[in-house]
Amino acid sequence: MSLISVILETNEVNEYVSGITAAEVITDIHGKKHGCIAARINGIQRDLSYEILEDCEVAGIKTESEEGMYILRHSCAHLLAQAVSELYPNAKPTIGPPVENGFYYDFAMENIGEDDLRTIEKKMEELCRKNLKVERIECTQEKLKELYQDNPYKLEIINERIGEGSGSTIYSQGDWYDLCLGPHVPSTSNLMHFKLTSISSAYWRGDQSNEQLVRIYGMVYPSKHLLKERLRQLSEAKLRDHRVIGKDMQLFHIDETVGQGLILWTPRGASIRQELQSFISSELHKQFYKQVFTPHIGKLDLYRASGHFPYYQESQYPPLINHEQMKKFANDGCSCSELANKMQEGEIEGYLLKPMNCPHHIKIYSSQPRSYRDLPLRLAEFGTVYRWEQSGEISGMTRVRGFTQDDAHLFCREDQIEDELLGCLSLVKIIFSTLGMENYRVRVGLRDPDSSKYVGLENLWDAAENACRNAAKSLDVEFSEEPGEAAFYGPKIDFVVKDVLGREWQLGTVQVDYNLPERFDLQYAGSDGKMHRPVMIHRAPFGSMERFCGVLIEHFAGKFPTWLSPTQVAIATISEKHSEYGEMIAERLHVLGIRVDTDFSDATIGKKIKNLRKLKPPYTLIIGDEEVNNSQVSIRGLNNAQRNGIPLEQFISEIIEEINSKNKNYNLTPKE
RNA sequence: GCCACUGUGGCUCAGGGGUAGAGCGACGCCUUGGUAAGGCGUAGGUCGCGAGUUCAAUUCUCGCCAGUGGCUCCA
16 A cells, blocks of 8 residues: 655645545545535546546646536536437437537437427436436447447547547446546536527538537536526526617617518617718728728629639529520520529629629729829728528528628738738727727638638738738737638638627628739739739728627617717606707707607606616606706716706717717716 | 527517417507606507318418527638
């Protein structure tokens, strides 16, 4: 019996008998109620049952910790798979990892419905109550292949990841086991507080050409309380959802008779968009951008030249075919399938709803000779584009089929790229910081060296990727470099935010493009008297007005700062005899360009306030005898704070200053 | 596009083989009320669309459309 030295989290060193388990060490340090789910031994996650044979460092992993939660989720995924295997003997488990906020498990099995989830949950509860011990068992590759002879998915993993002659581990609980490296909770009884949340299809290994699997999602928490807390959070998040708020506040409307993914901006939403566009336009002016306007369609040949039509044909609205050619096809007895082929082959003439603004802007560039003195040329347009997004993808304002980019194309010399990128990024920064959007991540999308989808010369790609990296560094924000995330024509810098449900959306983007100038043979006269090829930068700091507004609605939970708010001032009168004064105020504010909503009805003041609150006005003016007699207003904020007896003129000058400064609650934060 | 679920007045939702109900909102009357629902009344629905089964379909079946959660895709 030999002694080993164990370094604890506190840096103390204890001596134990070799063969002691991680659990015993942790219990020795923290007592029986240590709240640990697993251990970290020499930095490696281990089961609590792990036997310690040599000198090492030991630390407990608390269940509530991020690490602990992932282990809990992972174990619960196993529990789910066990329940499914018992209820559906033909189901073949594939993989089931923990993910942010929960876990999922993919099965090759018959399709099941939501009711079946409840049955599976019951089975899982039953297995929890059985208090099954979760055990780690070492297996050779041969043994694993034998265990999984009926499961081609597991066999695929075994063959790929586990070398011949070596082995791996399975984790068993009761009669059931799963190929897994662990670690896991000690017993199924640790997994009582779970809920299966949804069901979907998924492709084996995420590849559309592979077999479709049934994916079951769930969540699990160490206590009933935490599970309930999470469910409460989710239902609160729903109230913040831009689709819910958009309806409540009448910001936009989507009508199935207009078309899927086509946004109708109603007056209130339109006022938000208008303010944002004015804001960005003024910033663009400061950076010497030139505003242009271009049509919503362009000839197919234009998009053949740009490459968009052939490359993205599946995700565009079908072309608008010329009448003449249609007639000719009809006379020739062209069948539908022949027509489809002609479209595929590009043998048709007509127009395309523009999927991108760049070709139009390029034609503006090349509409006259350019010299190096003209560069950089920055052409900006709120350009509306149309893309045939997959029907299952369309969602609210964040994924739509017609959207307006705050687009611009910068035509510059190669030596200007980095400065131009910096200018673009500063624009994004100004916008995000003005709106208080701090929770974004920056992604530098690079090419995937193994993929063939990218066009252009390697050395140009390298230069452009370096320029993006350097520009991103200037942001002083952490960024990730992601191979395979580049556009097919060049690298890019994306700004990504999360919505209330935790889904990520790309907003702003800055992309370097050597490809289109080449395709359209763009030129400028250099100082050397020779012709040169400019480089293009595509950039859209908002991304699209639709998506940005959707995200912004959630960011503010509908409570927009005064400069953006669809209703900037609401007015409610105590009784009808105050209507005249109310009208007068509304008129004065309206003339000053302030957006006002009123309620002068005969309802009680409490009711009027309640109703007006649905519009989420930053300020509600209450008008009664006091105010009328003294030319005052009483101001009620959305936070219910109150300032009474403010002279009307003072309120007007204060709110105008607040709006102009784009500050929230400037000088008008009501006293507590 | 794929899988699951959902679709009932403007909104939120109940109901369910015998052609529909509530609350809020709207409108009208009463009330003239000081800070998150005063009272009474009225209007408003081919129960997403189209077929089928049935004596009878909003309810059951099928197809389509749209929405929701995922998967895949995203210039």
